[in-house]
Amino acid sequence: MIPTRALYHHAARITLFSRASCSLCADAKQVLSRVWDRQPFEYQEIDVMKDRKWAVYEFDVPVIHVESNQNGSKETSMAAPKLMHRFSPEQVEDLLKKLGK
16 A cells, blocks of 8 residues: 555545554554555554654554544544554444544
8 A cells, every 4th residue: 555646635544653563563554455445545654663743652553543634634633533453444444434424
């Protein structure tokens, strides 16, 4: 899953908070890839060890924030709906559906 300019036209944005050498993060990327195949979204990945603003997730990765892309902001918020650690494609799709309502 590589972000391209075309992705910025999607209604939803998912931010994955991860770190290097994290097997759960690799699993989360596969889940998000399967979801993207059925329901494309804008994707951003943040390494919590490099961006200390998100150090709160240092021991909780992977975490995803699911947000609306309608407001034009590219910044993710702590108030965004989240899924942590292990999550299924169905759980991600449910959050995307709730966002669209």
